[in-house]
Amino acid sequence: MTERIHAPYSPSSSATWILCSFSARNAVPDPPKPKSTKEAADEGTRVHDLFEDFVKNDKAPDEDDSAAEAVERGVRFVRKLEPGELHTELQVQLSDECWGYVDLFNDAPYIVTVLDLKYGRWDVDAMHNMQLLSYCVMLLSMTNAEWFRLVIYQPRGLDEKPFKQWVAHRTQVEAHKVRMLQAIADRSPPKPGPHCRWCKAFQVCPVMNDDAAFLRAAMTRRIEDLSTHDLVRMLRLIRAFGDVKKAYEEALTVKLKLGQPAPDGAGLEASRSWRAWNDPVQAAMHLHSHYGFKGVKPPTPAQAEKLGPAGKQYAAVAAHQPPGELKARY
Ligand code: SF4
Numbered sequence: 471m472t473e474r475i476h477a478p479y480s481p482s483s484s485a486t487w488i489l490c491s492f493s494a495r496n497a498v499p500d501p502p503k504p505k506s507t508k509e510a511a512d513e514g515t516r517v518h519d520l521f522e523d524f525v526k527n528d529k530a531p532d533e534d535d536s537a538a539e540a541v542e543r544g545v546r547f548v549r550k551l552e553p554g555e556l557h558t559e560l561q562v563q564l565s566d567e568c569w570g571y572v573d574l575f576n577d578a579p580y581i582v583t584v585l586d587l588k589y590g591r592w593d594v595d596a597m598h599n600m601q602l603l604s605y606c607v608m609l610l611s612m613t614n615a616e617w618f619r620l621v622i623y624q625p626r627g628l629d630e631k632p633f634k635q636w637v638a639h640r641t642q643v644e645a646h647k648v649r650m651l652q653a654i655a656d657r658s659p660p661k662p663g664p665h666c667r668w669c670k671a672f673q674v675c676p677v678m679n680d681d682a683a684f685l686r687a688a689m690t691r692r693i694e695d696l697s698t699h700d701l702v703r704m705l706r707l708i709r710a711f712g713d714v715k716k717a718y719e720e721a722l723t724v725k726l727k728l729g730q731p732a733p734d735g736a737g738l739e740a741s742r743s744w745r746a747w748n749d750p751v752q753a754a755m756h757l758h759s760h761y762g763f764k765g766v767k768p769p770t771p772a773q774a775e776k777l778g779p780a781g782k783q784y785a786a787v788a789a790h791q792p793p794g795e796l797k798a799r800y
Pocket residue numbers: 486490492493660661662663665666669670671672675676677678
């Protein structure tokens with residue numbers, strides 16, 4: 471996959487700019503990212519290439535490739551779709567400022583499929599997925615299909631289901647097109663909300679600038695005197711700093727390792743490490759022989775499913791989803 475220029479109004483960030491168009495018009499070009507994020511993005515690109523090669527040219531990845539199983543599973547899903555014309559990495563466009571690339575599009579007469587391969591672990595849902603809906607909007611002129619199947623294929627995701635699907639009617643896609651066009655034409659001031667978390671204009675947003683000054687003052691007040699509005703303003707900002715903290719820590723470590731001066735007591739020190747089994751399988755067998763089941767921690771239901779059919783069968787009947795704890799969303 472060659473290096474691509476991202477559209478200002480890109481489908482991948484449409485969940486943010488549909489709610490706050492300022493974010494697309496003012497995105498900063500290269501926001502800080504930790505090394506692990508960059509490495510994961512490179513690996514994602516490599517896996518997309520393998521997937522495309524398999525779908526288009528029937529060329530399977532090498533057996534010992536770490537992504538071989540994931541790619542083959544994705545292709546098996548694609549081969550079972552309705553007969554239609556398959557496109558990979560298809561460039562689609564809504565306007566001069568809004569375009570993108572669809573990982574896979576199956577153009578079948580009654581229901582088309584739009585699939586996005588996600589190689590990260592962060593759980594992404596297909597239902598009302600703004601990125602996929604935005605691709606569907608850009609495909610409207612290429613198909614008369616009444617239904618659109620939106621698929622997220624996430625082989626390494628934290629969610630236990632690798633394929634997440636949602637079927638949208640053509641009228642839902644057309645309604646989304648109206649929302650997209652309204653956002654692209656919108657020149658109103660920034661509109662903060664939970665979507666600020668993934669905003670690419672956070673660093674230049676005037677609302678966040680005000681909140682930064684507010685945060686310093688608010689931290690001198692007693693927590694119980696802060697309103698919910700105050701707390702949300704503070705937490706959005708603290709979360710944003712938390713999201714980039716690792717990138718700055720890595721940069722400082724590199725500079726200190728290069729011998730640059732360490733100001734005010736800063737410096738390098740070994741991080742805490744934990745003992746690990748030389749051979750985890752042998753350790754489990756040994757401890758089980760001495761202490762029975764008490765000595766062995768069972769794998770999680772998701773890990774058990776990956777062990778094989780018996781693990782999958784057992785997880786289906788012996789695992790449950792406990793209710794999640796209520797926590798604040800901001
Ligand atoms: S930080 Fe929030 S309010 Fe500011 S531009 Fe981004 S999405 Fe809009």
